[in-house]
Amino acid sequence: MPTQSFKEKVFRVVRGIRRGGVLTYQEVARRxxxxxxxxxxxxxxxxxxxxxxxxxxxxRSNGALGGYNRGVGRKRFLLARERLSEL
DNA sequence: CATTTGACGCCAA
DNA sequence: TTTGGCGCCAAAT
Incomplete structure (x- = not known):
């Protein structure tokens, strides 16, 4: 029986994504x-x-960004910034 | 407890 | 490649 709600597990997984890395919604669901x-x-x-x-x-699994509660533009910016700092 | 709501994914057309 | 339709599911109402 789940001592942690699905919500908590999702946050735990996402918190573990390292800078410069990305996961699909599907993969997060799996984990x-x-x-x-x-x-x-x-x-x-x-x-x-x-x-x-x-x-x-x-x-998203199809390569699209997916949504973001602070505006998709914000999401694009953050990801671009992290991609650059990875090089 | 029953319904509605979508930051999704897959596939046929 | 793009679209529409449908299944799926936890949360919110």
């Missing part, structure tokens, strides 16, 4: 224990405004 809950992952991340949880590093 959180429910491979078919990709959509629900979005619903959870949508409520996150904690900077310690880098939810901008979660993208």
């Amino acid at each position: 959180a224990g429910n491979p078919r809950a990709a959509r629900a992952v979005g619903a959870v991340l949508r409520t996150n405004f904690n900077p310690a949880i880098p939810c901008h590093r979660v993208v």
